[in-house]
Every structure is written in C-alpha cells, then in structure tokens.
Amino acid sequence: MLDLASLKELLAQPQKIVITTHHKPDGDAMGSSLGLYNYLIQQGHHAKVITPTDYPDFLSWMPGNEEVIIYTEQQERSAALIADADIVFCLDFNALGRINQMGELVGASSAYKIMIDHHLEPEDFDDYRHWNINACATAQLIYDFIVNELHHPELVNKDVATCLYTGIMTDSASFRLPNTTSTVHRIVADLIDAGAVNWRIHELVYNSASEGRLRFLGHCLANCLEVLPEYNTAIIAVNKADLEKYDVDTGDTEGIVNYALSMGNIRLAAFIVERRDKVKLSLRSKGEFPANEIVKKYFSGGGHRNAAGGHSEDSLEQVIQQFKLILPEYKKLLIQ
Known part of the structure; x- marks a missing residue:
C-alpha cells in the first residue's frame, strides 16, 4: 500500500x-x-x-x-x-x-x-x-x-x-x-x-437532446409507465424493439427514471430496459428508502441509497415480475 x-x-x-x-x-x-x-x-x-x-x-x-x-x-x-x-x-x-x-x-x-x-x-x-x-x-x-x-x-x-x-x-x-x-x-x-x-x-x-431522444421519452411516459399506488412505486419498462424503433443511442435513456420519481407520491422508481445481452435496471428513490439494497440482493448490482443499478440474465417480463414480487418486502418503508 x-x-x-x-x-x-x-x-x-x-x-x-x-x-x-x-x-x-x-x-x-x-x-x-x-x-x-x-x-x-x-x-x-x-x-x-x-x-x-x-x-x-x-x-x-x-x-x-x-x-x-x-x-x-x-x-x-x-x-x-x-x-x-x-x-x-x-x-x-x-x-x-x-x-x-x-x-x-x-x-x-x-x-x-x-x-x-x-x-x-x-x-x-x-x-x-x-x-x-x-x-x-x-x-x-x-x-x-x-x-x-x-x-x-x-x-x-x-x-x-x-x-x-x-x-x-x-x-x-x-x-x-x-x-x-x-x-x-x-x-x-x-x-x-x-x-x-x-x-x-x-x-x-x-439541452442537447435529439428529436429521436425526445420522441423516445414521450413513448416511455405515454406507453411504458406503470404506477403501483399500493407501493408508491413506478416502473418504466422498455424492450429491444422500442430501442430499435426510436434508434436509441448511448445516453438516450439516461435520466428517464427520474421522470417516474418526479410524481409526488412515488418513493421508488425503476427503469427496466432490455439490452442485447441482458436486462438492466436503474432504480431511484426518495428519502431513506434503500434502492441499493434491492439491486444488491436481487439483481447483481449496487450503488447509492437513492440511486442504484443492476442487471439480470432473465427475460424482461421475468425481471418486471420479480421486481414486483419484491415490493411487499419493502411495503412499510414505501408507504410510510
């Protein structure tokens, strides 16, 4: 040393x-x-x-x-x-x-x-x-x-x-x-x-977004956003076809998860995207909710308490389902 x-x-x-x-x-x-x-x-x-x-x-x-x-x-x-x-x-x-x-x-x-x-x-x-x-x-x-x-x-x-x-x-x-x-x-x-x-x-x-990035963002918010009010949680899930359709480039998905978190009642937001070789998750949370704990325990990831990321070899549908099944474990923290 x-x-x-x-x-x-x-x-x-x-x-x-x-x-x-x-x-x-x-x-x-x-x-x-x-x-x-x-x-x-x-x-x-x-x-x-x-x-x-x-x-x-x-x-x-x-x-x-x-x-x-x-x-x-x-x-x-x-x-x-x-x-x-x-x-x-x-x-x-x-x-x-x-x-x-x-x-x-x-x-x-x-x-x-x-x-x-x-x-x-x-x-x-x-x-x-x-x-x-x-x-x-x-x-x-x-x-x-x-x-x-x-x-x-x-x-x-x-x-x-x-x-x-x-x-x-x-x-x-x-x-x-x-x-x-x-x-x-x-x-x-x-x-x-x-x-x-x-x-x-x-x-x-x-302030340097492309037209394609804005149209992709609009698609995510209009068609891919799911709100789970019983858990104060929101999910945006995107498949490979969406990425190809909107010609999504490196960086175009950055920050999209924050739009889901911007709703006043939401304490946990997930952006789940199907990439070429794996499914990636980006979590954001408010207050003391441990987003990093979820990705460390279940999605081979890590990060900070309020901003964390992970990944899975499972299908997009399986990852979404697994994420939803985890939420009851954290219900007290999410609805307090």
Whole structure:
C-alpha cells in the first residue's frame, strides 16, 4: 500500500498514467476522469483516459475529450498502455468487474492502482484509496484530492474546473440530492471562480437532446409507465424493439427514471430496459428508502441509497415480475 507521502513523491516526477472509469460512463465518470487528466498534464505526466465503452455525445465537448481512448475500439493500444503504466487511476468505481474486460488487464498490471470513489463496499485491489461514501460525486473527491491532499489549488484551471463542475452537477442531479452539502456549494463556487461557466455547462449537458431522444421519452411516459399506488412505486419498462424503433443511442435513456420519481407520491422508481445481452435496471428513490439494497440482493448490482443499478440474465417480463414480487418486502418503508 502507498501512503500519501509516498504517492506525492511518486507524482513529483513525470509518470506514465492511465485513468479509467466504469463502463458506459456518465457525467461524473467523464468529468472526474477528464478533470484529473487536465490536472496531471500540467504536471508533465504522460496521461491517457481509457474508457471501457463509449459514452453519450452530450459529454464529448469537455476539455481533453479528443484524447480519450475507448477500449472497445482500440483494444491493443489500450492493453499496451495499461501494461506500460506506472500508475492507474480508477475513478468512480470500486470493483474491477465494473470496467468489463479491462478489469483483468488492470488487475494484472504492475502499476500502482489509485482508487478515487464514493460507492459502498470497495474491493481490495488498490494501493491507495481516496474514498468517501458521503461525497455527492467522484468529481468532488478529485477536487479534494488535488486541493487538499496534493495542495495544488492553483492547478485547478478552467479546463479542470469545467470537467469537475460537470461531474458534480450531473451526479447531484443539478444540486438537488441530500448529499449536496454546503461544502459542495463552496467547491462549486471555487470552480466557477476558476473558469467553469455554469450556465453553459448546463446547456451542453441538458439541452442537447435529439428529436429521436425526445420522441423516445414521450413513448416511455405515454406507453411504458406503470404506477403501483399500493407501493408508491413506478416502473418504466422498455424492450429491444422500442430501442430499435426510436434508434436509441448511448445516453438516450439516461435520466428517464427520474421522470417516474418526479410524481409526488412515488418513493421508488425503476427503469427496466432490455439490452442485447441482458436486462438492466436503474432504480431511484426518495428519502431513506434503500434502492441499493434491492439491486444488491436481487439483481447483481449496487450503488447509492437513492440511486442504484443492476442487471439480470432473465427475460424482461421475468425481471418486471420479480421486481414486483419484491415490493411487499419493502411495503412499510414505501408507504410510510
């Protein structure tokens, strides 16, 4: 294991560094990865961001995005970079299985593994860990790592600030979740002072939908929404045919579950989608309801109390039925 002093000594000299994050990266995954990347290149490090899969187009504008390598598109190059790395930063995930085939490569690498994350129950694969489940986003922890652990606040320039603001904004649901503390707002103020243009970032992320995405959203709300008032629960279920009909692209399903949760009486919302190889679930909840407990116990998943995800090898119909059969177990929590 590395202690902080040893890590700081290591980073005092240019290193070959790989930064990676979970598959199908979201705003926090890409914001924290590119925020760290833009910090490290100022220090003269040879850094590369490698994502396990593609990610939404509405995140492709961030500074440094042109340098991102997508593993599924450049497997040999990615494997060579990981094998040759001195340090691998593992951001916004805490288990090597979350980076798909890259997990074996990172696990086998002789590089120091640095985990920066805010998810529960991390695996023990890292050499240094900056971890806090109370952080609203991994991007918040990257800020803390740069400013308070490495003591380089002056290196939080406009590019770093822009990326970290994006990560915090998206993972806090635009600063609406309970873990958006006064500390988070102070960090965000610092990022704006450093050059993050808050209104423009919001426009680029949230106001860049395609016509197809809006029509797909309309279909989900009009035809796929099921409300279970006896459990204060709502389900949106989408099959493969729907995805093909509306030409759904990476990122087009992101956030749809929140529309189901937006109803005043709903405490638990599920977005269940039939993908090519498995059925995926995205759960959101209000208050103290443990969405992460459901996916951990029944759907090989995990996450946060109010935002969690899982998957199943069963059919879409079987997964919907299983989810409904679980609800009586949680009825007291759902109707209180």
